[in-house]
Amino acid sequence: MLSFEQAADLLDQIAEPFPDVLFDELNGGVSFLPDTRSDPEFPDGEVYILGEYCSDLLGRYVNLYYGSFAALAEKEHWSDEDWRRELRETLSHELTHHMEDRAGLHALDDQDAAELSAWREESGI
Numbered sequence: 001m002l003s004f005e006q007a008a009d010l011l012d013q014i015a016e017p018f019p020d021v022l023f024d025e026l027n028g029g030v031s032f033l034p035d036t037r038s039d040p041e042f043p044d045g046e047v048y049i050l051g052e053y054c055s056d057l058l059g060r061y062v063n064l065y066y067g068s069f070a071a072l073a074e075k076e077h078w079s080d081e082d083w084r085r086e087l088r089e090t091l092s093h094e095l096t097h098h099m100e101d102r103a104g105l106h107a108l109d110d111q112d113a114a115e116l117s118a119w120r121e122e123s124g125i
Helices: 004-015 066-076 080-103 107-123
Strands: 030-033 051-056 059-065
Touching: 004 030, 004 066, 004 080, 030 066, 051 080, 059 066, 059 080, 066 080, 080 107
Parallel strands: 030 059
Antiparallel strands: 051 059
């Protein structure tokens, strides 16, 4: 299990080679928070929110949740490479939301909504 500090360092390493243009107009930056976020529509601990792109009165920013990553890592017995992959995929996902928001697009939002709908249906929610 990676500690919060180890995971934050890994996230910095992962983000470093991303093109600067992906961070344009992301005035709130990327925050790595210690929180665990469960999706409130599912039983606690069944679906975790790893990250979210926010565009609100505070600006545009990305939050990634260490506690959610750690909960999945424990549940699924992640290796260090699993941590690297999940952090990279989640950061890429949230930056895609940012780029689509800037362009007035919503394909990833639609895809996320469809996946959540399918999970709800499978779970009987």
